[in-house]
Amino acid sequence: MELSGAEIIAQFLDDEGVEYLFGYPGGAVLHIYDALLQADKVKHILVRHEQAATHAADGYARSTGRTGVALVTSGPGMTNAVTGIATAYLDSIPLVVITGQVPTGVIGSDAFQEVDSVGISRPCVKHNFLVNDVKDLAETLKKAFYVASTGRPGPVVVDIPKDVTDPNIKIPYSHMPSIEMRSYNPVTKGHPFQIKKALELMLQAKKPVFYTGGGVVLSNASASLCSLVRQLGFPITSTLMGLGAYPSSDEQFLGMLGMHGTYEANMAMHDTDVLIAVGARFDDRVTGHLEKFCPDAKIIHIDIDPSSISKTVKVDIPIVGDVDDVLTTMLEMLKDDSKETSLKVEKSSCDQEIKDWWKQIKVWRKKNCLRYNKKTKTIKPQYVIEKLHEVTKGDAYVTSDVGQHQMFAAQYYGFDEPRRWINSGGLGTMGFGLPAAMGVQLAHLDKPVACVTGEGSIQMNIQELATCMQYQLPIKIINLNNRYLGMVRQWQEFFYEGRYAMSYMDSIPDFVKLAESYGHVGMKIDKTSDVEDALKEAFAMKDKLVFIDFITNREENVYPMIAAGKGQHEMQLAPDSELV
Amino acid sequence: MRHIISILMENESGALSRVAGLFSARAYNIESLTVAPTEDPSLSRMTLVTSGSEEIIEQITKQLNKLVDVVKLNDLNVSGVKHIEREMMLIKVKAPVSARDEIMRLSDIFRGNIIDVTDDAYTVELTGTSDKLNAFIASFDCDSILETVRSGVMGIARGSSSLHL
Ligand SMILES: Cc1ncc(C[n+]2csc(CCOP(=O)(O)OP(=O)(O)O)c2C)c(N)n1
Ligand SMILES: [Mg+2]
Numbered sequence: 001m002e003l004s005g006a007e008i009i010a011q012f013l014d015d016e017g018v019e020y021l022f023g024y025p026g027g028a029v030l031h032i033y034d035a036l037l038q039a040d041k042v043k044h045i046l047v048r049h050e051q052a053a054t055h056a057a058d059g060y061a062r063s064t065g066r067t068g069v070a071l072v073t074s075g076p077g078m079t080n081a082v083t084g085i086a087t088a089y090l091d092s093i094p095l096v097v098i099t100g101q102v103p104t105g106v107i108g109s110d111a112f113q114e115v116d117s118v119g120i121s122r123p124c125v126k127h128n129f130l131v132n133d134v135k136d137l138a139e140t141l142k143k144a145f146y147v148a149s150t151g152r153p154g155p156v157v158v159d160i161p162k163d164v165t166d167p168n169i170k171i172p173y174s175h176m177p178s179i180e181m182r183s184y185n186p187v188t189k190g191h192p193f194q195i196k197k198a199l200e201l202m203l204q205a206k207k208p209v210f211y212t213g214g215g216v217v218l219s220n221a222s223a224s225l226c227s228l229v230r231q232l233g234f235p236i237t238s239t240l241m242g243l244g245a246y247p248s249s250d251e252q253f254l255g256m257l258g259m260h261g262t263y264e265a266n267m268a269m270h271d272t273d274v275l276i277a278v279g280a281r282f283d284d285r286v287t288g289h290l291e292k293f294c295p296d297a298k299i300i301h302i303d304i305d306p307s308s309i310s311k312t313v314k315v316d317i318p319i320v321g322d323v324d325d326v327l328t329t330m331l332e333m334l335k336d337d338s339k340e341t342s343l344k345v346e347k348s349s350c351d352q353e354i355k356d357w358w359k360q361i362k363v364w365r366k367k368n369c370l371r372y373n374k375k376t377k378t379i380k381p382q383y384v385i386e387k388l389h390e391v392t393k394g395d396a397y398v399t400s401d402v403g404q405h406q407m408f409a410a411q412y413y414g415f416d417e418p419r420r421w422i423n424s425g426g427l428g429t430m431g432f433g434l435p436a437a438m439g440v441q442l443a444h445l446d447k448p449v450a451c452v453t454g455e456g457s458i459q460m461n462i463q464e465l466a467t468c469m470q471y472q473l474p475i476k477i478i479n480l481n482n483r484y485l486g487m488v489r490q491w492q493e494f495f496y497e498g499r500y501a502m503s504y505m506d507s508i509p510d511f512v513k514l515a516e517s518y519g520h521v522g523m524k525i526d527k528t529s530d531v532e533d534a535l536k537e538a539f540a541m542k543d544k545l546v547f548i549d550f551i552t553n554r555e556e557n558v559y560p561m562i563a564a565g566k567g568q569h570e571m572q573l574a575p576d577s578e579l580v
Numbered sequence: 581m582r583h584i585i586s587i588l589m590e591n592e593s594g595a596l597s598r599v600a601g602l603f604s605a606r607a608y609n610i611e612s613l614t615v616a617p618t619e620d621p622s623l624s625r626m627t628l629v630t631s632g633s634e635e636i637i638e639q640i641t642k643q644l645n646k647l648v649d650v651v652k653l654n655d656l657n658v659s660g661v662k663h664i665e666r667e668m669m670l671i672k673v674k675a676p677v678s679a680r681d682e683i684m685r686l687s688d689i690f691r692g693n694i695i696d697v698t699d700d701a702y703t704v705e706l707t708g709t710s711d712k713l714n715a716f717i718a719s720f721d722c723d724s725i726l727e728t729v730r731s732g733v734m735g736i737a738r739g740s741s742s743l744h745l
Contacts, residue, residue: 118594123605127648130594147648182745183590183651307642310635 003173005134005165006035009098012141013042015175018069020045020060020442022053026073027113028100031165045442045471048463050077052435054084054155055461058093059439062422063397065220067094067149068439074100075113078159079120083429085155086124090426091241092218094153096144097121103163104132117159126154134164134171142179151186152305153218186304190321195329198276198300198317205274207357208234211257211286214241214425215279215303217418221324222246225278228327231334233354235361237265239280241425244415249394254361255370258286259562260407263369263571264361266562269294270569271360277301279323282313283426292567302326369560369573370411378553379528381405381480384535385412388450388478391535396448397422397440401433401457404486407558409452431460434477438464441473448476448539455481455508455549465518468545476538477547479511482554490557515547526551582611583637584656584665584735586743587626587644591617595624595649602647608632608640612667612732623651623745627734654743662738668705668731669713670695674724675702690716701726 003011009032013021021044025033036044047053050072057068068088072081078099088095102111118130127147129140140158148156202208216225222245229236229252236246237257246253255262257269269275275297280286287293293313301308301315302323309318319326372382385408388396398413399422400406406423415421422440424432437451458479468475489503512522521544525534531550538546559574589595596615603610611629618625630640637655644653656663675683680702687694687704690712696703706716710733717728737743 119597122594122598122601181648184648305646307639307646309642311639314635 001173002170004031004035004167004170005137005160006031006167007038008134008137008173009141009160009165010035010039010042011173012138012175013069014039016141016145018042018067020057020439021069021071022047022056022060022439023071024050024053024073024077026077026100028074028102028162029071029077029165031162031167032071032098032100032160034167035165044071045438045467047435047438047467049461050080051083051431052438052461052464052467054081054095054097055087055429055432055435056439056442057095057097058084058088058432059399059422059436060443061088061093061095061439062436063419063440064443065419067096067145069096069098071098072100073113074102074117075115078115078117082120082124083431085121085157087424087427087429087432088155089124089126091214091424092153093155094148095155096141096148097155097157099157099159101130101159101161104161105163107161117157121157124155125157126152128157128159130159131161131164134166134169137164138173139176139179142176143181146179146181147184151184187306187320188304188322188325190302190319190326190329192329194317194319195326196333198319199330199333201274201298201300201317202232202234202276205234206353207268207272208232208274208276208354209254209268209272210234210236210276210278211239211269211280212236212242212245212278213239213280215323216242216245217279219279219304219323220418221279221327222418224324224327224331228331231331234276235268235358237261237268239283239286239425240410240423242280243410243421245418247416248414249416256410257568258283259288260411260558260560261562263367263560263573264364266560266568266571267364268361270567272297275299277303277315278327279303281308282311284312287313288562288568288570289565292569294568367573372574376553377528379526379531379550381408381482381550381552381556382412383528384478384480384531384550384552385409385452387532387535388452389413391532391539392448392450396420396450397437397444399423399433399437399440399449399451401451401453401460402428402430402487403454403457404482404490404556404558405452405454405457405480407487408480430457433457434461434464434468434475437475438467438471438473441475442471449474450476450478452478452480454486455479455483455511456485456505459509462514465515465520465545465547469519472543473545474541474543475545477515477545479547479549480552481508481511481549482552482556483508484554486556487558489555493555493557494563511547511549515545520545520547522547522549524549524551581634581637581657582629582631584663584733585628585630585641585644586654586656586735587628587650588618588652588743588745589624589626589647590649590651591622591624592649596626598647598649599626599628599644602643603630606639606643608636612730614732614734620745625743627732629733651745652743654737656735656737661741663735664738665709665733665735666707667710667713667733668707669716670703670705670729671717671725672696672701672703672727673720674726675700679724686716686719692716
């Protein structure tokens with residue numbers, strides 16, 4: 001088959017089984033767009049801003065485990081996409097972003113819409129490529145998909161100069177089923193000796209706790225994690241990124257840990273003697289003050305990325321490998337512990353040992369740290385999320401933006417399955433929620449998708465309401481409207497003596513009219529008693545996007561909270577006056 | 581501690597900037613960095629001199645290994661590895677008649693070669709460890725040095741162990 005560069009791209013995406021391409025056209029990618037008209041399978045989704053293209057591809061990737069793909073033009077198209085690329089990078093999400101570039105002959109001459117895309121994206125991609133010759137195009141694209149989706153996943157940028165896509169230059173093309181790279185060989189199998197050592201330590205633990213992160217989701221390791229944790233009877237806590245990988249309704253689950261984690265999770269972390277970190281990276285929002293982090297613990301760390309191990313916290317037993325692979329090996333070793341792998345400690349004696357630990361955890365749980373007053377007239381944001389869970393029977397995909405509403409969603413939705421909770425944890429990108437929800441909805445056309453957002457965040461990519469109309473995406477936007485940049489205001493209340501510098505936004509739009517002007521349904525709800533009915537009504541409209549503007553309690557704070565510099569055991573709980 | 585890290589990487593445009601970018605983004609030290617293609621033109625060999633605590637050096641080697649263009653890497657300053665290091669310098673010094681004998685004598689002592697001679701300046705080529713090059717520089721007073729250029733350190737392991745594909 002003889003194809004031009006532009007046709008190779010279109011054909012390659014079809015051959016690779018790419019379902020959706022999120023993009024926005026421009027001069028440097030016009031040949032590609034023209035060729036895409038001929039593509040059979042890949043569907044192009046026209047966003048309204050390139051940042052949204054990358055977030056939508058990201059939402060698609062997070063909710064399916066497949067690689068998300070975006071296409072943007074050179075210069076401003078590429079720079080607009082950078083925030084989305086960095087968002088995916090910090091959460092290790094597989095993306096391939098194709099960026100147009102000025103023709104090879106003028107690169108470096110400050111040509112119209114020229115930026116050094118490879119240079120700009122270098123610090124926030126797993127890898128990037130500049131394709132200088134159409135003969136390298138197919139192989140480079142194959143490498144990009146391979147690198148993005150294997151090992152520790154991440155975004156890959158492929159920068160393609162316009163002349164490389166010239167419709168008049170045709171070369172032979174055939175799809176490569178796979179590719180090898182001598183410089184890139186991600187480890188997958190954990191070392192059996194290390195795994196056995198870890199198991200022995202775990203079976204001797206008196207106060208063990210599992211601390212699991214986004215790596216469990218990325219590695220599709222939920223099933224093996226659940227089997228292992230249940231078999232051992234250990235308590236488990238999860239990071240923001242790992243929520244859903246272990247069902248939050250399970251007895252053994254302590255809730256999320258970290259800055260806004262539960263009392264029981266953070267106390268257990270502080271007192272544990274054996275910490276089993278699985279696909280988590282000891283982020284500063286999790287550890288709090290490093291010197292006070294898990295003072296008595298021996299630490300086991302399972303991660304596919306060797307550079308995550310002992311980066312900020314020194315670990316005792318590192319296991320480099322794919323999380324699912326390692327956990328599966330652990331389960332096998334536990335099963336045939338009588339044979340040659342024989343583990344030194346009997347599991348039954350271990351159960352006995354940790355009884356006291358569970359007793360202690362139950363005492364911590366009694367604090368009921370997520371309690372809040374449900375009888376207020378003004379709407380509590382926590383209440384909206386609890387009702388959202390009820391109305392959707394816990395079966396929705398929930399995306400969020402960044403701020404207090406994000407923490408409330410994480411704390412109160414109660415995710416029981418992986419890939420249901422879609423948020424920007426690492427970069428904390430306001431504006432992520434709505435475009436991410438588009439990618440999620442496209443990947444799951446029959447499922448309810450909710451975007452939990454705030455009146456600040458939603459305005460960062462509000463233009464995507466038009467995309468949602470064009471492609472009939474029935475997302476439910478849950479706007480927790482506190483008329484504040486709430487998370488900023490909370491910090492100003494706590495740490496700047498209540499001086500609210502620029503955390504209030506004047507001129508908040510009428511969201512109902514705004515939604516309607518795009519052709520969607522808008523609702524404004526300001527009484528607690530109306531919350532449930534509004535949600536039911538909205539989710540009953542299965543083919544409509546509904547924007548529900550919940551006017552919530554203005555100065556609500558997120559609790560519990562570990563302030564900067566504090567240890568995990570120094571959490572601040574909600575003041576009693578808040579609780580009933 | 582000072583570490584010499586040898587890196588074998590794909591000879592691709594941008595490979596060097598990935599390494600340089602990694603060091604600046606993560607605030608690691610670079611004392612020197614040299615790079616050139618190897619006998620296999622698809623591969624470049626880089627020698628990088630850095631310093632830091634054991635934890636930092638461990639992170640540096642892990643982060644370098646993570647770069648997709650890096651094929652292989654060796655830290656020459658780990659226990660069990662003996663290595664040789666060399667650096668080359670070209671140094672141009674003022675050479676008034678009164679100083680020429682002394683310059684030649686010093687060059688001999690340090691096993692240098694005088695590779696360019698004019699009426700008022702000599703250029704000496706010198707190879708050795710960084711300390712040796714420093715010592716040579718120190719034997720001139722500052723005013724008489726017109727220019728120095730150093731290659732940065734290159735390193736190789738002793739014996740038959742080698743960094744290759
Ligand atoms: C792009 C971006 N800019 C700034 C911030 C800093 N920031 C974090 S939370 C927040 C407030 C968000 O306000 P809103 O969306 O109304 O949510 P709320 O906290 O009120 O629930 C800000 C400004 C950010 N995370 N992302
Ligand atoms: Mg707000």
